[in-house]
Amino acid sequence: MMMKIVPPLDLSVCIGKLELKNPVIAASGTFGYGQEFENFIDLSQLGAIIPKGISLKPMPGNPPPRIFETNGGILNSIGLQNPGFQAFINEKLPYFKKIKTNLIINFFGKTQKEYVELSRRLDDLPGVSGLEMNISCPNVKQGGIIFGSDPRMTHRLVSEVRRSIKRPLIVKLSPNVTDITVIARSAEEGGADAVSLVNTFRAIAINIHSKKPELGNIIGGLSGPAIKPIALRMVWEVFQAVKIPVIGMGGIMKAEDAIEFILAGASAIQIGTANLIHPGSAIDVIDGITQYLIKNKMSRIQKLIGLFKA
Amino acid sequence: MAIQTDGMVLKNRKIKSIYFLLEIDCPSIANETKPGQFVMLNTSDDHHPLLRRPFSIYKSYSILHPRRGKRGHFLILYKKVGKGTQKMSTFKEGQKVNLIGPLGNGFILPPLPSSTATILIGGGVGMASLSALGEVLGSGKLYVFIGGKTKDDILCEDDFPKGKVFIATEDGSRGKKGTVVDLFLLEIERFDRGLPHHVYICGPEGMVKSLSKVLKSKKWIVQVSLEARMGCGFGACWGCVVKTKNTEMVYQRVCKDGPVFPLSEIVWE
Numbered sequence: 001m002m003m004k005i006v007p008p009l010d011l012s013v014c015i016g017k018l019e020l021k022n023p024v025i026a027a028s029g030t031f032g033y034g035q036e037f038e039n040f041i042d043l044s045q046l047g048a049i050i051p052k053g054i055s056l057k058p059m060p061g062n063p064p065p066r067i068f069e070t071n072g073g074i075l076n077s078i079g080l081q082n083p084g085f086q087a088f089i090n091e092k093l094p095y096f097k098k099i100k101t102n103l104i105i106n107f108f109g110k111t112q113k114e115y116v117e118l119s120r121r122l123d124d125l126p127g128v129s130g131l132e133m134n135i136s137c138p139n140v141k142q143g144g145i146i147f148g149s150d151p152r153m154t155h156r157l158v159s160e161v162r163r164s165i166k167r168p169l170i171v172k173l174s175p176n177v178t179d180i181t182v183i184a185r186s187a188e189e190g191g192a193d194a195v196s197l198v199n200t201f202r203a204i205a206i207n208i209h210s211k212k213p214e215l216g217n218i219i220g221g222l223s224g225p226a227i228k229p230i231a232l233r234m235v236w237e238v239f240q241a242v243k244i245p246v247i248g249m250g251g252i253m254k255a256e257d258a259i260e261f262i263l264a265g266a267s268a269i270q271i272g273t274a275n276l277i278h279p280g281s282a283i284d285v286i287d288g289i290t291q292y293l294i295k296n297k298m299s300r301i302q303k304l305i306g307l308f309k310a
Numbered sequence: 311m312a313i314q315t316d317g318m319v320l321k322n323r324k325i326k327s328i329y330f331l332l333e334i335d336c337p338s339i340a341n342e343t344k345p346g347q348f349v350m351l352n353t354s355d356d357h358h359p360l361l362r363r364p365f366s367i368y369k370s371y372s373i374l375h376p377r378r379g380k381r382g383h384f385l386i387l388y389k390k391v392g393k394g395t396q397k398m399s400t401f402k403e404g405q406k407v408n409l410i411g412p413l414g415n416g417f418i419l420p421p422l423p424s425s426t427a428t429i430l431i432g433g434g435v436g437m438a439s440l441s442a443l444g445e446v447l448g449s450g451k452l453y454v455f456i457g458g459k460t461k462d463d464i465l466c467e468d469d470f471p472k473g474k475v476f477i478a479t480e481d482g483s484r485g486k487k488g489t490v491v492d493l494f495l496l497e498i499e500r501f502d503r504g505l506p507h508h509v510y511i512c513g514p515e516g517m518v519k520s521l522s523k524v525l526k527s528k529k530w531i532v533q534v535s536l537e538a539r540m541g542c543g544f545g546a547c548w549g550c551v552v553k554t555k556n557t558e559m560v561y562q563r564v565c566k567d568g569p570v571f572p573l574s575e576i577v578w579e
Contacts, residue, residue, distance in 0.1 A: 032546035036566075039544075040314050040410075052548070060560040063579065067541045067549030069361050074541065078548045081561060225357055253357065276542035277352070277362060279314060279410070 009293055010300040011286070013047070013267050015245045016193030018130050018168045020047035020102055020268055023301060024258065024286050027249055027272035028053050028106035028132065028172075029078065033092040034099060040279035045286065047268060048102035051092065053134050055108055056118045058084035063216035068205050073226035073251075074273055075203055077217035080108065085121060093125065102129035104170065112147075112157055116164050123165035130167050133158070136174030136199035148174045151186040158190025170247060173197040173238075175227075180234045181241035188242045196247035196270065197238060198231045224273040225251040232264055239265025239306060253281065255288020262289075265306040312413050312544060313338055319405045320383055322398070327462040329435070330399055331368075332386045339411045340370040340382030345419075345443040346535050346570045349411030350543035351386070353397040363394040364540045364565070366512075367412060368438035369445070387438040387465065413543050414569045417443050417533055420508040426451070427501050430470075431521060433457040433490055433513030437466040439535050440512050444470050453497075457490025457517065491520040498524075506531055511573065519578055532573035538564040553577040 011022035026037075028050040034043055043049060061081025068075045083091065096103045105122050109115035115133065122131055135148030135157065147157045154171075162169055171187040173180060175198035184195050200221025205214040231250020239246045248266030252258050253274045261269045274281035293301060317336030325331050339349060350362035370384035390399050401407065417439075420428050428447055430440045437456060444452065454475045458464045461484035467475050477485030478493035486493045490513075501507055507528075511521055512535040525532050541549035545566030554562045554575045562568065 030547060036542075036544055036546040039312055061548065061551065063553070064551050064561070065539055066551060067539050067547070069359060069539075072357060072360060074360060076541070076547070076549055081548050081551070083559070224360055273360075276547050277360065279542075279544070279546075 008299070009290060010302070011289065011293075013245075013302055013305075015130070015170065015247065015268055016168045018102065018193070022047040022286050023262065023266075023268040023289070024282050025050060025104070025247065025268055025270045026275060026282055027270035028134070030272040030275045033095065035095050037275070037279050041283050044100035046101050046282055047286075048104050048129065049096070049099065050104045050106050050132055050270070052082055053080055053106040053108055054082045054085055054088045054118075055080065055110075056085050056114050058082065058087065065214065065216050066220075068214040068220070070203075070205055070222065071226065073222045073224035074276075075205055075215060075220040075222050076200070077215045077220035079217060085118060089125065093127070096127055103127055104130045104132050106132040106134055106172070108134040112160060115147075115157060116160050119161045119169075120164050123167050128167065130170060130193075131165065132170040132172050132196060133161060134172045134199070136172050136176075145174060145176070148183060149177050151182050154183050154186040155190045158187050158192050162191030168193040170194045170196050172199055174199050175230065175234055175250075176202050181237050184238040184242050184246075188244050192244060194245040194247055194267070195238060195242065196249065198227070198234055198250045201227055201230070223251065225253055225257075227251045228257060232260055235261055235266050236264035236308065236310070252285070255285045255292060258285045258289060259292055259304070262301070262304050263306070263308040265308070267305055311342070312411055314408070314410045315339065316406045317409050319401045319403055319407055321403065322401045324399075325387075325465075328390045329462075329465060330388050330390060330395075332388060332398060332401060333383055334386065334407060334409070335381070335383045336409060337372075337380055337382035339367075339409060340384040341372045341380065343367045343370050343384065343412040344416035345446055346416030346439050347412040347414050348439075348543070348569065349386070349409045350413060350540070351398070352408040353394040359393045359397070361394075361541060362410065362543060363398075364413075364538075364543055366435070366439040366442070366535070368442060370442070387435050389435050410543060414565055415567075417510055417535070417570050419443075419446065420531070422448075422450075424451075424508075426505045427453055427507045429453045429455070429494075429501070429507060429509045431455040431457075431490060431494055431509065431511050431513070431517075432466075433517050434463055435465065436513035436535070436537070438512075440510060441466040441469040443510055453501075455490050455494050455497075457493070457513070458484075460484075489517065489520070491517060491524060494521070495524060503528075509533070509573075511535070512537075518573075522573055522576065522578060525573065533570050534573045534576065535570045536564050536568055536576075538569070540565050553579060
């Protein structure tokens with residue numbers, strides 16, 4: 001009788017020089033500083049972890065209420081609250097030493113100078129695999145959105161930061177632009193190793209009884225399953241517009257969603273909102289992708305990237 | 311330590327008007343919980359609603375079953391007000407329900423024995439966590455103030471020793487007419503001014519804010535359990551913050567740094 005040879009499954013993907021053991025990344029802002037999830041999952045199983053974004057100096061964040069649920073989505077205006085670079089390396093970074101996965105640091109600044117300064121300092125840290133530059137937070141003026149909505153400013157900022165660091169640079173894009181492919185190309189021309197998209201969509205909710213906004217900051221960012229089809233379209237468009245790897249995100253709740261993004265061209269995907277509801281979502285997505293490959297008799301996830309037959 | 315686990319609905323019944331009592335078999339949470347802690351309950355598997363909902367653990371029971379070993383169940387007191395609690399009200403006996411808990415820091419208990427009074431002030435479903443606290447306090451010098459809009463909003467009064475409970479309703483349908491804060495002010499003279507009494511508060515924001523003014527000048531030890539819209543419940547999203555006097559961090563998380571805070575730490579905006 002013939003033995004059926006089952007090759008080992010290869011879930012690894014490459015984001016430029018950065019190799020991930022699987023394409024599933026915990027998205028910044030939804031995964032705390034990793035430790036919050038240790039009771040629920042084995043963090044080392046993830047492809048990468050991106051802790052909550054940091055700035056050079058501490059930031060208090062926005063006044064509450066900061067979160068409001070809409071149909072199939074969450075509106076948030078956290079406002080990039082973070083303890084700043086120094087406290088981050090003292091209090092948060094040491095935890096990741098024992099976590100056997102890639103640590104990607106999400107960062108942002110008020111000015112180009114600050115972006116460059118912070119990226120340099122982060123680049124020097126041991127145990128950091130790459131940087132994700134946020135030019136897309138919808139909730140604060142200083143969250144980089146100014147840089148992320150103008151192609152020339154994106155280009156200039158990305159090239160400055162690129163020149164200052166050695167590690168892989170991922171640029172996180174905002175969907176709140178007329179044409180996201182234009183910004184993606186600017187990031188690519190500036191020297192980005194990859195782009196990640198999408199950040200949240202600017203949105204509001206009104207309390208009809210008080211006639212006031214549901215969020216303290218009035219405007220927030222919408223995430224969750226409600227935005228998935230739009231995010232997917234943007235990932236697909238960007239995939240066709242650039243040569244660098246695309247990291248897809250936006251409302252991925254389960255493996256099927258993640259596979260859609262990979263088919264649309266994402267080399268890796270990020271899990272955001274789903275982490276808040278099921279802390280084990282990312283692990284479930286890895287398992288689901290594995291099952292999909294087995295079912296489709298595929299041995300390498302890389303072969304799935306961009307297979308969308310449009 | 312908080313865990314994610316499935317519990318099983320033992321009972322789910324309306325107690326009055328829009329208030330319900332949900333009893334869940336879940337030893338791993340019931341056996342670990344302290345008064346003032348909460349669970350995040352998934353009300354739906356199809357993302358409608360999307361987020362879990364936070365609920366105080368009302369009563370919890372640990373039982374050593376002769377054959378099944380260590381068992382345990384707990385109760386949630388909830389008010390049917392939105393999509394999530396609407397779904398909960400349809401939970402059937404035997405149904406599985408996914409939980410994360412026990413979460414948050416509970417109340418810090420007063421020292422025992424003590425010559426000071428322990429005063430609980432609450433409204434609506436806020437009484438659930440105060441009742442859990444009352445359970446471990448004993449009946450010594452315990453005084454309980456319960457408020458609500460109408461008699462239907464007066465909850466948990468039978469959980470406390472008779473004669474220790476003061477009730478106020480805004481429409482006067484039960485107890486003293488007025489707010490629970492008004493009632494507390496009428497009785498405040500009975501508490502020796504010189505002593506550092508222990509006060510525990512849980513209820514609507516308006517009530518907590520008024521009490522904050524009333525108690526400001528007193529050197530009492532006041533703890534408040536705050537309610538907030540939560541994203542995750544376990545400290546990851548920073549969605550449920552409250553402004554505090556903490557200089558390092560202006561905004562602290564209700565879920566992880568609380569939900570119990572010293573009242574004097576809170577900055578009301």
